[in-house]
Amino acid sequence: MRDFPDPIKRLIEELGRLPGVGPKTAERYAFALLKRRGEDRERLADAILDIGGSLSTCSVCGNYTEENPCPICSDSRRDRTFVCVVATEQDLLAIERTGEFSGLYHVLGGVLSPADGITPNELNVRELLARVSRETPTELVMAFDHTIEGESTMMYLTRLLRPSGIRVTRLARGLPTGSEVGYADEVTLSDALRGRREVIREHESSTA
DSSP: OTTSOHHHHHHHHHHTTSTTOOHHHHHHHHHHHHTSOHHHHHHHHHHHHHHHHHOEEOTTTOOEESSSSOTTTTOTTSEEEEEEEESSHHHHHHHHHHSOOOEEEEEOSSOOBGGGTBOGGGTTHHHHHHHHHHHOOSEEEEEOOSSHHHHHHHHHHHHHHGGGTOEEEEOOTTSOTTOOGGGSOHHHHHHHHHTOEEHHHHHHHHHO
16 A cells, blocks of 8 residues: 555555455445545544444443433333344344344344454353343343354353243244354244244254
8 A cells, every 4th residue: 555645545444444344345445435525425424423422332232222221122012021132233133124023132242252252251141141130031032143153152141041941042944054144134034033942952952
């Protein structure tokens, strides 16, 4: 990036910090922004700044919100005995769009990945255990990606929750192995929710 003026280099560097954005993509985005009108760039800048000023995380579920508790947690029509545990806010939104789930959510903030330094201390695990003790839901649905990290996180939480006696289920295998919840289509997620299975029973049958 020696040939670019400093403002362009800075923009490319910052864009390159975004997940999934490599050097070439960051460069393409930077020049696309340069070709936009000044007012368009100002709107984008205002939207980025507004995220930090108006958003917080819900004290109940951990989702991003402008009000606390968030609209889902404060909705009296939701089934409060039924909690869906998701890794990210995007996963929550994907499941909510199906219209199949009428319960509440808990955003874990990621999945366990020791190689990346993500341990239970970096996730909302303590908050989940405290919430289960406080609210005593009858079922938790583990809605994680069907990856090694997702499976490991699900089994870790299931072991922690076993003493509580709560029913722990998982999304059905309508969600293909290796797929990501946040990118699944609504029909696939709906089928997965309807066909959920209890985690302990499934794990015991697979190891028998």
